[in-house]
Amino acid sequence: MSEPRDTGTGPDERWITPGVVSIGAASFFSDSGHEIATSVMPAFLTSxxxxxAAALGVIEGISDALTGVTKVVGGPLANDPARRRxxxxxxxxxxxxAxxxxxxxxAVWQVGVLRAFAWAARxxxxxxxxxxxxSLANPNAYGKSFGIERAGDNLGAVVGPxxxxxxxxxxxxxxxIWFAFIPGILAAVAIIVAAREAKRRLGDQTKERVRLNIAGLRSAGLGRPLLPILLFECGNLATTMLILRSTDQLTALGFASAASLAILFYAGHNAIAAAISFIGGVWLDRAGPRIVFAAGAAAYVLGYAAFSVxxxxxxxxxxxxxxxGAGIGLAETAESALVARALPDRVRGTGFGVLGGVQAIGNIVGTVVAGILYxxxxxxxxxxxxxxxxxxSFAASAFFTNPSSERTP
Structure with a gap:
């Protein structure tokens, strides 16, 4: 039975609870499910x-854009504890x-509608x-807790394909594609377990009014860290670009062998991201989010240098x-933990929504321009x-902190 939350968070308080584990499991199962569909969808759509291929590109582009928009919309809604569950x-x-x-x-249009619906819900x-x-995590262990969630997500990206x-x-x-339903429903069961723990520990709190509350984010000091995050996300290319580059570079092995090897490399990338997410979370709880984020940006600089040769x-x-893989594992964990540490619960949903919107904008801009240059x-x-x-982003990581980020909310 989970312990009541102690906002004082003494050193002996558990950080690994059924709720934290359940959220990590939800991310693992959900990502496993939609990666099954994502892996098969190109062949399903075309064959x-x-x-x-153009239809596939339009479907994926619209779906990704919808994900960014709905994250921003869902942020203020998630400020209310009952509504977030x-x-x-x-x-x-x-x-x-979906x-x-x-x-x-x-028909192709049906795939587009269902994919957009699924990604909007996501x-x-x-x-x-x-x-x-x-709300469930020990504030002294936000790094490890969000590292568990990121690790689950990245492990799902290994298992799904x-x-x-x-x-x-x-x-x-x-x-x-039908089999994607099984891990998807297991994810829903896992999140229900976490939601019940949150209700048991926190009770039914006063309902929060739905509003974006940008002023609340600024007063908590979240404005400054959004600069290095945006710069990072503008350089955070879709992994399909890395797979394409590897396939092109290895064509001497034959197309089929080159494509297979590139996919294995992609699986390895996700496995590394899963491991580093948790390791980075442990490091974050000791050293703070800024150094972990900066290390993630630096890892990407070196990684892209390898791809550029x-x-x-x-x-x-x-x-x-x-x-x-190391770069994304470190940076995403740092971004999520920073928002959790900087903001009180009443505006934390808005913070995560704005973070998701910034990530989506940066990803779209970065990948589109890089594709044109490629x-x-x-x-x-x-x-x-x-x-x-x-x-x-590495240079701007000095801004990846704020007055609230080095204390627990």
Whole structure:
């Protein structure tokens, strides 16, 4: 039975509780489920439904944009403790159902609608989940707690594609997508466990008015850290760019071998991110979020340098994936823990929503420009461009703190 929350958080207070573990499990199962669908969807859209690569790009672009928008919208809604529990639970259920339903689609537009619906639910649940974790975690161990959540998410990105490969070989492309429902529902069950613990520990608090409350974020000092975060996210390229670069560099092995090796590197990237998320969380609780974030940006600079070198072998490409995995594991954990530490519970949902919006804007800008540079100039130019953003983020990491970030809320 979980202990009542002690806002004094003495050194003997447990940080690993059923609620924290359940949220990590929810991220693991949910990511495993939608990675099954994501891995299979290109083949399903083009081979089964006769769609085009352009249609796939439009669907993914619109869905990613919706995720960013709904994170901003969901932030103020998650400020209310009762509403955040409902949003988190409902968001995971809708994501599971809509993702698995893609396997029932008979036309490309249906895939687009279902993917957008699933990604919108995924976006609106994120601030609620992170606020839920912030309310359950020991404030002296935010780093480890958010490291557990990030580790679960990244481990799901390892397991999901591997499950997809086995399912396609066993049952075929369309039925493989249906199986995404199973881990998706397990994620919903896990978040329900966390929501019940939050209700038991915190009770039914006064209902918060729905408002963006940017002034509250500024007064807590969250404005300054958004600069290095935005710079970082502008350099945080979609991992498909890394896979494409590796496939191009390894074509001497034959296209099939090059593609398979690149996917294995991607799985390794996610495994490293999972391990480093927790290690970075432990480091964060001891040293603060600024140094962990700066280390993440520095790892990306080195990783992109490896990808920018033309004609390299598999070893340097693998090193690039490892460094990028370490970079995302450190930086994402630092970003989430910073918001949790800086903000009181009544505006924490807004903080996570704004963080999600900044991440989405940066990711879209960075990947679109890098893709244009990759095509029109050279892959080297694209990765130098991304590395420059990361270098700026590293330099701006001095702003990755605020008066509230070194104390517990």
């Amino acid at each position: 089964v439904l006769g769609g085009s 409902s949003l988190a639970t409902g968001g995971y259920i809708v994501t599971a159902v 993702t698995a339903a893609i396997g029932l689609a008979t 976006g609106i649940r994120s601030p609620a989940r992170d606020s839920l974790l912030g 591997l499950l997809a490969a086995g399912l396609v070989a066993w049952v075929g492309i369309r039925p493989a 033309p004609g390299v072998g598999w070893a340097l490409l693998l090193l690039g994936f490892i460094l990028a 095509t029109t100039l050279s892959p080297t130019a694209a990765f130098i461009y991304a590395a420059a953003w990361m270098l700026l």
